[in-house]
Amino acid sequence: AQTVTQSQPEMSVQEAETVTLSCTYDTSESDYYLFWYKQPPSRQMILVIRQEAYKQQNATENRFSVNFQKAAKSFSLKISDSQLGDAAMYFCAYRRNNAGNMLTFGGGTRLMVKP
Amino acid sequence: KAGVTQTPRYLIKTRGQQVTLSCSPISGHRSVSWYQQTPGQGLQFLFEYFSETQRNKGNFPGRFSGRQFSNSRSEMNVSTLELGDSALYLCASSLEGHRESPLHFGNGTRLTVT
Numbered sequence: 001a002q003t004v005t006q007s008q009p010e011m012s013v014q015e016a017e018t019v020t021l022s023c024t025y026d027t028s029e030s031d032y033y034l035f036w037y038k039q040p041p042s043r044q045m046i047l048v049i050r051q052e053a054y055k056q057q058n059a060t061e062n063r064f065s066v067n068f069q070k071a072a073k074s075f076s077l078k079i080s081d082s083q084l085g086d087a088a089m090y091f092c093a094y095r096r097n098n099a100g101n102m103l104t105f106g107g108g109t110r111l112m113v114k115p
Numbered sequence: 116k117a118g119v120t121q122t123p124r125y126l127i128k129t130r131g132q133q134v135t136l137s138c139s140p141i142s143g144h145r146s147v148s149w150y151q152q153t154p155g156q157g158l159q160f161l162f163e164y165f166s167e168t169q170r171n172k173g174n175f176p177g178r179f180s181g182r183q184f185s186n187s188r189s190e191m192n193v194s195t196l197e198l199g200d201s202a203l204y205l206c207a208s209s210l211e212g213h214r215e216s217p218l219h220f221g222n223g224t225r226l227t228v229t
Contacts, residue, residue, distance in 0.1 A: 045220035
């Protein structure tokens with residue numbers, strides 16, 4: 001079975017600075033997807049960024065980028081120029097290809113942004 | 116375009132009762148998935164429906180069931196409620212469960228079992 005581990009229960013960052021959230025996963029599959037989701041107090045899960053395992057290039061979305069290390073099974077999220085609105089729970093998630101929308105989530109990291 | 120709509124937002128039930136939660140996906144989306152979120156177990160996949168058929172199922176007891184209607188709206192039902200069923204239940208939809216279709220989540224239904 002696949003597992004996703006987020007080793008940092010809480011992180012804090014100063015506004016405008018950069019922070020990196022860690023995620024490791026375990027799978028025997030070679031074709032899969034990785035995601036970072038943000039969950040603010042409104043409870044709605046919002047997709048931040050996704051990475052296809054077959055792509056070597058790291059995904060980027062504006063201030064968000066990932067460091068995908070397939071051999072190490074590591075998938076970290078870097079948030080640059082942190083903003084107050086980035087404060088939320090962040091979840092790393094894994095989805096095997098051809099598994100529909102069956103995602104396996106990590107335990108989450110609570111990110112606090114200090115003004 | 117309206118997002119994923121879940122009703123009700125909050126629900127309080129008594130142990131032993133049953134409950135039905137509703138999810139309306141984004142227009143045009145045919146895949147609907149359900150997740151349970153608790154402080155202890157985190158986010159866990161319950162099941163996924165596509166074109167009225169259950170396509171995937173998580174590791175939950177048979178008390179948890181669901182269905183999808185021809186308009187893609189979905190319901191999940193929990194029978195014989197237990198205290199441990201208290202959780203945030205999240206519904207998500209996508210065009211279909213394939214590689215290029217992102218998952219969109221609703222705001223969830225907070226179920227409290229007393």
